Amino acid sequence: MIPLSWYLIFAAALFCIGLFGVMARKNAVAILMGVELMLNAVNINLLAFWRYLYAPDFAGWTFVAIVLVAAAAETAVGLALIISVYRRRSTVVVDDLSLMKG
């Protein structure tokens, strides 16, 4: 059987890669992709802890379902914002979106 540690190390690596994408990418859509990777890493962690420590209780499943709903909402609103910004400024490069810079 696979020990819990393998899942945790895997999820931590996925989270760190997603975080790097969020911090380093220029394109706003690519930043959203990084956020998706981070949310997926969180879901792996939640399900791994559920499977290894709290198996018959459905609290972990509910948590994962809520994270999925939040991820879907975040993507929909985020992409709507990006499309709105693109329509007004003709760019999705976050460096160029400095309208609020003092």
Place this chain on the structure above:
Amino acid sequence: MTIQQVFFLAVAAITLFAAVMVVSTRRIMHAALWLILALFGVAVSFALLETGFFAVVQVVVYIGAIAILIIFAVMLTRQVFLDVGPQLNRGWWIPAVLVAGLYAALVGVLSTWSGFQTQAAALPEAASDLSQFGLALVDVNAYAVPFEVASVLLLGALVGAIFVASDRKGVER
């Protein structure tokens, strides 16, 4: 090493490679396609955790809806189909060092935890009964409130996304 462990290592390696390509490839459309592979790897690891329900949900919601939505956004927000110039910020090595440090810290802290090497017990029969999960979601004494909050969140996101993305030029100007 059992077959299951080898399989997990292969899936994890493919997923992490796809994730690295998502954050490092220059063409944004290729990044979206690599993201699909990474999401599929996550779905396989859900299946390895014996939560087939969430593996299916992952494929349907993430790959079927969110990835397609991202591809739509990529296609809608470009004038030409070639991404010129670097796609990473100039100081991209600072976050690289930061996340490497964070990863080392996470693994270091986790390895001091006593439950780190926990082996999975056999899954109880009740844990694979989906109808119990469905009943728990609508049971007032269980998870009815989080379920309703999630519904309201989805509704709010739906209305907000339509409002933000709609073209209101005719109204404003």
